[in-house]
Amino acid sequence: MEAIAKAAEWFIGLFQKGGSVFASLVVGIVPLLIVLMTFVNALITLIGPEKIEGVGKAAAKEGLLYYPVRYVILPFLAVFFLTNPMAYTMGRFLPEKYKPAFYDAAVSYVHPPLGIFPHINPGEIFVWAGIATGVEQAGYNIAELAIRYLLIGLVVILLRGIVTERITAVMWKRKEA
Amino acid sequence: MKALTKFLETVGRGVGKVVGAMYQAGRDTIDQVVTNILPFMAFIAMIIGIILGTGVGDWIANTLSPLASSLVGLIVLSLIIGLPVLSPLLGPGAVIAQIIGTLLGTQFANGSIPAQWALPALFAINPQVGCDFIPVGLALGEAEPETVEVGVPAVLFSRFVTGPISVVLAWLASFGLYS
Secondary structure (H helix, E strand, C coil): CHHHHHHHHHHHHHHHHHHHHHHHHHHHCHHHHHHHHHHHHHHHHHHCHHHHHHHHHHHCCCCCCHHHHHHHHHHHHHHHHHCCCHHHHHHHHCCHHHHHHHHHHHHCCCCHHHHCCHHHCHHHCHHHHHHHHHHHHCCCCCHHHHHHHHHHHHHHHHHHHHHHHHHHHHHHHHHHC | CHHHHHHHHHHHHHHHHHHHHHHHHHHHHHHHHHHHHHHHHHHHHHHHHHHHHHCHHHHHHHHHHHHHCCHHHHHHHHHHHCCCCCHHHHCHHHHHHHHHHHHHHHHHHCCCCCHHHHHHHHHHCCCCCCCCCHHHHHHHCCCCHHHHHHHHHHHHHHHHHHHHHHHHHHHHHCCCCCC
16 A cells, blocks of 8 residues: 555655656746747838838849848848748749758748747747746856847848859759750 | 928827837737736746656766766767657757756756856757748748658758857857856
8 A cells, every 4th residue: 555655645746756857948038038029029020021021132143242141141131030931932023943951041040049039939938938937947047148048040031041052063964964 | 271281180190000010019918918928837836846846967977067068078969859759849849958958947046057158058959940931931931842741851961060050159159258
């Protein structure tokens, strides 16, 4: 009898632990998230997401100068205003040969801004928050981590855009040959 | 008098638009929280609870922590996750990235992994981002079927290269952070 009681206690203990984790997540993350997301969502509606279409047209141009437009500015604006997954519709302004690279850049930027702009991809917040809450519990301020994640993300998507554009070009040639 | 009515009407309309947008934004946000965020938090909390309660956490601390507290370890992690065969399988809903991130988070919390590895770790758990979604993402951009045929392998191969590079970039960028 005592053994059963012990086992039951251990079993419940697992979920008591989980419950306290849940409570700390809801109290620690959700209130800020709700207010911040409401603000940004309202801002986007008032600005009008269709305003970024001009950038989409500019990004289609050839030349070295347009790499950052195509793989940094356009993905950032698309992800910020249209969020995941509608951001990828901005690819329609680009020629076919740039579309895979643009998708690669845009989709790689749905997580790096989550520390500051969680509205971009709230369903996947734990890609950021999993590590960030751990770092916070260790007693560090995570604002600087959030900023660096956001900025390095921009460098990484530029690189991904360029590399994927090259690979696409090579594969296209091989396919036609 | 006519000018005044006109003015009041403009103001009223403007205020109505702003308030309406804010109210709708609140509604959308609560919707997101209830349908996406809270369920995932419940799931994550259950997993962490079981991990901490059963002692699996100690085992993870012993195997995952050494891997996550060195540059080579994180590059190896990103190479595995970025394998062109594996990455589309690991992609959906970013569930794997979120679980690994949360597991690593528990190790950051108790100090098994020093905090200065947080930035490269954020990139190491995520080379597969969107790899499950390439055909759909390209279709949203109105790509031709031919582009999808070339684009899917192009992105997958690119990730295998850019995944580890992103870890190195993040490592370089984390100098002076938490140390």
